[in-house]
Structure formats: structure tokens, C-alpha cells
Amino acid sequence: MPTALISHPVSVLHEISPDHPECPQRIDVISDQLKKQDVYDYLIHFDAPKASSEQLLLAHGEAYVDHIHDSAPSSGTVELDGDTAMNAHTLDASLRGAGSGVVAVDKVMSGAVNNAFCLIRPPGHHAERNRAMGFCLFGNIAIAARHAIREYGLERVAIVDFDVHHGNGTEDIVDGDPNILFCSSFQHPFYPGGFRDNVSNQRVNTPLLAGCNSADFRGAISNSWLPALEAFKPDMLFISAGFDAHLEDPMANVCLLDPDYVWITQKLMDVADRHCNGRIVSMLEGGYSLPALSRCATAHIRGLAGL
Known part of the structure; x- marks a missing residue:
């Protein structure tokens, strides 16, 4: 079955400030690379x-x-915190970012597609239950996962997050939910700070040291995430796909390479094939080196599509 690409033109109209790393061009370079590679x-x-x-x-x-609705400006910019701001298009873009995961779940669960990638911004994994932060307003991946549970009666869903920053917002939202396993790998110590202790069938936090290379990353994932996912046996798999752990990314100090994103995509697809009929919804999070982002996101989508 095919792979869905879910997006909306308003994603490129949201802008925090000129020259901000979470920029509209992030969407454009991925779309351009997908076209260049005939994907x-x-x-x-x-x-x-x-x-x-x-x-x-x-x-x-x-x-x-x-509060988010009331804060939306009709013109100019409103700051929600030091990293997160809204322009006249941000509310629309954020609502559609959250909605992208909902429709992705619906398309996958209906059998219309095997899996889906949501090419949207702003990202979502730093947005806590009652706090915007880290460029994020709504917890896109958590909303999608909870939608799958509520609307389709799924009992076990897993969210995995390979962004270089800890998915603190997702963790805050799903903490204590017996239906959700959350796995996050991230540079530590680094933004946004601390993380909660691991809990069986609930949470697997996998901190990585600055300078972590491909072997370190693959070993850490193989020893932490993969056994936890096998034990949990998810009915559906959700991916917070951040590409800022790449060697070329200016926002962090982890040294992953393009093949590492091919590897992690394939490992997660193997889990999905064994336990949930291949059902995956993946959503764009970070990635701020535009060349590396375009290549690695395209490699991830190619993997989902079996190309």
C-alpha cells in the first residue's frame, strides 16, 4: 500500500522571526528533494x-x-516565550499541524495507506499540556496518538522521538497513560533540561552525550528502545521525526550521518510490521541544516514508502 504525505500551504507562512532556524524553507527543501528524487x-x-x-x-x-487562540495576532508578532512566537498565520498552521496527525491516523486505520508522513510546521514535541515552548504550540504527535486510542479503540500505541532535543512536551502530556509507551533519544545535558525516570511499558528516555556517533546511537537504540517496543507490542507506532542530531546540524552536538536515519526508519518499520500491520504515522519535528534535513527526511520518507 502507498504512503501518505500530509501537508498544507499555510505551513510556510508561519514565521517566528527573520533568520530564525525554524524557518519556512524547512518545508520547501524537503518537498524539493522529494521531487528531485522522484518520490x-x-x-x-x-x-x-x-x-x-x-x-x-x-x-x-x-x-x-x-490562551493560544486569544494570543493569535491579526498582524505583527506575539511572543509566547523566548523561543516561540506567533504571526498572523501561526494559529492556522498550528491547528493544521495538529490536524495532520488526526487525518494521518484516519487514513492509516482505514487502510487507504500503509503509513503516513506529516510535512508540517510548527513542530510539536516541546509543547506541554499547558505551556508553549521550543518553537511548539500544540502536541501534534500526542494528539494523534490519543485520537487513535479514542476513535479506534487501540489499547497500546508507542511514540518514538529521535529528535536531538528531549520530547518534554510529549512526555508531559502522556505521562501516566497506560495506553502509551514513549521512547525519546536526545543529547543530554542540553535543551530543554531534565527528563523523567524510565518506567516499564510507559517511558524509555535514552540520553546521548555530546559527540555521540553512529555506533553510539545505534547501540543505545538497540539496547533500550527496541527491547521495550518488542515487549510492549504496539497496535500503532508514532514517530516524532527530528533530523537535528545530524553532524551538519548547527543546533546540537550529536554526530549522526544520513545512513543512521535509514537505519532507524527500517528498525521501526520492522517493529510495526511485526506488531501492528505496518501502521505508522510520522511527523516532522526538528532539523535546521537545510541540506541535511532535505536528504535525511527524504531518506526517512523513502523508507516508509519502501523505495
Whole structure:
């Protein structure tokens, strides 16, 4: 079955500030690389809808959702914190970022596609239940996972996050949820700071030292994530796909290479094939070296599509 690519034009209209690393060009370079490698037309394309308030409440408190709506400017920029701001298009882009995961779940669960990649921004894995931070407003991946549980009765879903920054927002939202296993690898010590202790069938945090190379990363994932996923036997797999652990990325100090993203994609697909009929929803998180981002995100999508 095919792979879905879910996006929306408003994703490139959101901008925090000129020359900010979380820039609109991040979407463009991935789209361009997909076309260059003749992958784009092979995918099944869907526009991301806006998430409903009910869907946002799967991950966030009502007062927080109201605060984000009320903060949205009609012009200019409003800062939510030192790293996170809204322009006139940010609310629309954020709602569609959250909605992309919802429609991805629906398409995968209906059998229309085998898996899906959400090419959206702003990212989501730093947004906590009641706090915007780290360029993120809504917990896109957590909303998608909770939607799968609520709408399709799934009992076990896994969220894996290979962004170089800890997925603190996802962790905050899903903490204590017996239906969700959360696995996150990240440089530590580094932004956003601390992380919670590991809990069987609940949480696998895998800190990586600055300078970590391919062998270190693959060993850490093989020794922590993969056994936990095998034991959990998820009904569906969600991926927070950040590409900022790459050697070329200016935002961190982990030294992964292009083949590492091929490797992790294949390992996760193997888990999905064994336990959940290949059902995967992957969503773009970080990645700030535009050349490395374009190559590695395309390699990830090629892997999902079996190309």
C-alpha cells in the first residue's frame, strides 16, 4: 500500500522571526528533494485539516487552548516565550499541524495507506499540556496518538522521538497513560533540561552525550528502545521525526550521518510490521541544516514508502 504525505500551504507562512532556524524553507527543501528524487509523485497527498477544539483537548487543558487562540495576532508578532512566537498565520498552521496527525491516523486505520508522513510546521514535541515552548504550540504527535486510542479503540500505541532535543512536551502530556509507551533519544545535558525516570511499558528516555556517533546511537537504540517496543507490542507506532542530531546540524552536538536515519526508519518499520500491520504515522519535528534535513527526511520518507 502507498504512503501518505500530509501537508498544507499555510505551513510556510508561519514565521517566528527573520533568520530564525525554524524557518519556512524547512518545508520547501524537503518537498524539493522529494521531487528531485522522484518520490513526491509516488506518495498519496492530503491537505491537513484544522484540528477541532475537542481534538486539541486530547492533549491540552481548555484554558491553554483558549490562551493560544486569544494570543493569535491579526498582524505583527506575539511572543509566547523566548523561543516561540506567533504571526498572523501561526494559529492556522498550528491547528493544521495538529490536524495532520488526526487525518494521518484516519487514513492509516482505514487502510487507504500503509503509513503516513506529516510535512508540517510548527513542530510539536516541546509543547506541554499547558505551556508553549521550543518553537511548539500544540502536541501534534500526542494528539494523534490519543485520537487513535479514542476513535479506534487501540489499547497500546508507542511514540518514538529521535529528535536531538528531549520530547518534554510529549512526555508531559502522556505521562501516566497506560495506553502509551514513549521512547525519546536526545543529547543530554542540553535543551530543554531534565527528563523523567524510565518506567516499564510507559517511558524509555535514552540520553546521548555530546559527540555521540553512529555506533553510539545505534547501540543505545538497540539496547533500550527496541527491547521495550518488542515487549510492549504496539497496535500503532508514532514517530516524532527530528533530523537535528545530524553532524551538519548547527543546533546540537550529536554526530549522526544520513545512513543512521535509514537505519532507524527500517528498525521501526520492522517493529510495526511485526506488531501492528505496518501502521505508522510520522511527523516532522526538528532539523535546521537545510541540506541535511532535505536528504535525511527524504531518506526517512523513502523508507516508509519502501523505495
